[in-house]
Amino acid sequence: MSGTVPRLAGSLLLVLAAGASALGAAGSVQAQPGPRGTAVRPLGQIVPAPAQVSPAGGLFTLTPSARIRVTGDPREARQVGTYLAGLLRPSTGYALPVVEDRGHGTKGGHDIRLALTPASGGLGTEGYRLDSGPDGVTLTARTPAGLFHGVQTLRQLLPASVEKRTRQSGPWQVAGGSITDVPRYAYRGAMLDVSRHFFTVAQVEKYIDQLALYKINELHLHLSDDQGWRIAIASWPRLAPYGGSTEVGGGTGGYYTKAQYAQIVAYAASRHLEVVPEIDMPSHTNAALASYARLNCDGVAPPLYTGTEVGFSSLCVPKDVTYAFVDDVIRELAAITPGRYLHIGGDEAQSTSQADYVSFMNRAQAVVQKYGKTVMGWHQITSATPVAGAVAEYWGYDDTGAAERAQVAAAAKNGTRIVLAPADRSYLDMKYDENTELGQDWAGTVEVNRSYDWDPGTYLAGAGVPSSAVIGVEAPLWTETIVTNDDIEAMAFPRLPGIAELGWSPESTHDWNTYKVRLAAQGPRLTALGIDFYHSPLVDWPADT
Numbered sequence: 260m261s262g263t264v265p266r267l268a269g270s271l272l273l274v275l276a277a278g279a280s281a282l283g284a285a286g287s288v289q290a291q292p293g294p295r296g297t298a299v300r301p302l303g304q305i306v307p308a309p310a311q312v313s314p315a316g317g318l319f320t321l322t323p324s325a326r327i328r329v330t331g332d333p334r335e336a337r338q339v340g341t342y343l344a345g346l347l348r349p350s351t352g353y354a355l356p357v358v359e360d361r362g363h364g365t366k367g368g369h370d371i372r373l374a375l376t377p378a379s380g381g382l383g384t385e386g387y388r389l390d391s392g393p394d395g396v397t398l399t400a401r402t403p404a405g406l407f408h409g410v411q412t413l414r415q416l417l418p419a420s421v422e423k424r425t426r427q428s429g430p431w432q433v434a435g436g437s438i439t440d441v442p443r444y445a446y447r448g449a450m451l452d453v454s455r456h457f458f459t460v461a462q463v464e465k466y467i468d469q470l471a472l473y474k475i476n477e478l479h480l481h482l483s484d485d486q487g488w489r490i491a492i493a494s495w496p497r498l499a500p501y502g503g504s505t506e507v508g509g510g511t512g513g514y515y516t517k518a519q520y521a522q523i524v525a526y527a528a529s530r531h532l533e534v535v536p537e538i539d540m541p542s543h544t545n546a547a548l549a550s551y552a553r554l555n556c557d558g559v560a561p562p563l564y565t566g567t568e569v570g571f572s573s574l575c576v577p578k579d580v581t582y583a584f585v586d587d588v589i590r591e592l593a594a595i596t597p598g599r600y601l602h603i604g605g606d607e608a609q610s611t612s613q614a615d616y617v618s619f620m621n622r623a624q625a626v627v628q629k630y631g632k633t634v635m636g637w638h639q640i641t642s643a644t645p646v647a648g649a650v651a652e653y654w655g656y657d658d659t660g661a662a663e664r665a666q667v668a669a670a671a672k673n674g675t676r677i678v679l680a681p682a683d684r685s686y687l688d689m690k691y692d693e694n695t696e697l698g699q700d701w702a703g704t705v706e707v708n709r710s711y712d713w714d715p716g717t718y719l720a721g722a723g724v725p726s727s728a729v730i731g732v733e734a735p736l737w738t739e740t741i742v743t744n745d746d747i748e749a750m751a752f753p754r755l756p757g758i759a760e761l762g763w764s765p766e767s768t769h770d771w772n773t774y775k776v777r778l779a780a781q782g783p784r785l786t787a788l789g790i791d792f793y794h795s796p797l798v799d800w801p802a803d804t
Contacts, residue, residue, distance in 0.1 A: 307474055309764070317435035319433040321351065327343055328359070328360035329358070329373045329375075330360040331375025339406045341357055343371070343413075369395055371398070374397060382401045385441065386442070388400070391433045404531040418431065447474065448477035449733065455484060455738040467526060469748070473760075477733070479535040479735070485544070486565060487514075490536070504563065505564075508565055534596060541615075541616065586626050589630055594630075603634065604637060620644075635650040638653040652679075653678070657684070664724075677724060677729050684705065687750045697740045699737075706795060707753055711771060748792060753778055783804055786803070
């Protein structure tokens with residue numbers, strides 16, 4: 260796709276400001292001048308790229324007297340309005356009261372209007388429309404999620420300094436015109452491995468806020484592995500305090516109480532992300548096996564594990580106690596997870612025979628269904644018999660063997676849905692190049708262009724996976740070498756925004772040469788947010804980032 264000409268005529272408008280922008284000789288975007296020599300961001304210069312952009316004359320200017328007016332369901336619209344006000348108040352210094360709009364849709368007052376209108380056609384469950392001009396900005400959506408995503412677009416159209424937590428000088432202007440935007444895929448995920456290294460509630464919430472900026476809507480939490488069990492289970496009380504007492508390298512580990520997990524779920528929901536919990540099995544289970552001897556076939560508990568090798572552990576498939584354990588864990592986790600999915604892993608089961616693997620996965624899937632959740636697993640689940648409606652998460656490489664891909668394709672043709680997370684494209688823990696200090700390179704090095712320059716719709720087409728089976732993409736971050744939020748940010752940014760764009764934007768907008776210009780414009784925003792991102796040499800970052 261790199262270097263191709265976008266086929267959607269509307270996508271050409273992504274690099275235009277309202278009647279005044281053009282591409283310079285070096286490929287940089289020339290923005291419309293504003294007062295005092297400032298520049299107004301072109302209407303489509305955001306990430307992910309909008310589906311349709313129609314520039315028009317005039318500018319919106321946020322003034323000290325502006326209000327955030329909400330219509331539709333007052334509670335749900337007000338929640339989004341309050342969130343927006345919380346973003347804008349520190350940097351602008353404006354009061355920005357959130358008020359119910361009683362003007363029956365009239366414009367005026369340089370206000371920002373948030374309109375929940377369930378009858379809005381063509382916007383789906385997450386789409387929105389933004390209209391900007393001298394009389395104000397109006398965001399329209401059928402659902403609160405759509406309105407929230409529209410707020411992220413408005414946020415990116417304002418100067419990057421709007422992200423700062425201290426008062427800035429402005430002016431706060433948005434180019435005139437309209438954006439109509441709907442996501443390409445319903446599932447746009449990011450995975451955080453809290454098992455190899457544990458991350459606190461506050462650390463996870465910080466990542467959630469960063470994901471929301473790029474319209475990610477699924478947070479996959481890898482809650483158990485050989486190195487740590489991170490969720491309290493009342494019926495197996497030793498799992499979390501003992502199984503969660505360490506991590507890679509021998510740190511103190513940690514775990515979430517059910518109340519803390521509920522806090523993460525609620526915080527994610529406030530940013531319109533659904534939490535997908537994962538309990539990996541039958542392998543990646545040493546923390547559980549160490550906690551309870553009876554889960555082992557020989558009745559002997561192994562020691563806690565702090566290394567990074569994989570594939571050596573397995574629940575004891577023939578034992579009845581294994582399925583009592585699986586039932587209890589899934590029952591308790593499903594009860595505190597309002598989201599649709601429960602991920603049961605299923606990868607790298609090298610110490611489990613294929614016959615035992617099939618037997619185990621068939622029984623484990625039935626338990627997930629019993630408690631009202633949709634089965635999700637890594638793509639090896641397709642070597643068993645995925646239940647109706649199951650989702651397989653593909654983490655293979657570009658050159659994964661034909662037999663393995665054919666197995667995934669056969670399942671897809673039988674109704675299994677696919678989320679794409681190819682390790683040599685979307686794994687955020689892969690090194691950028693051989694000099695990257697953090698991360699691993701077992702799937703190769705993954706620069707920013709490689710993580711962006713692939714099409715989810717055709718990625719497995721050669722193997723026979725129909726494009727209709729693909730429901731989205733995910734950017735996993737494994738944490739063998741990741742310890743702090745700074746580590747998360749260094750590996751996630753700037754690759755995460757590109758994967759988010761693959762999930763949201765029309766395929767016709769996907770072009771590395773134009774994307775890297777929009778990505779460069781994200782640099783000041785990331786800097787204002789305090790994100791110390793990787794300055795890829797492939798991107799012409801502004802000097803002040």
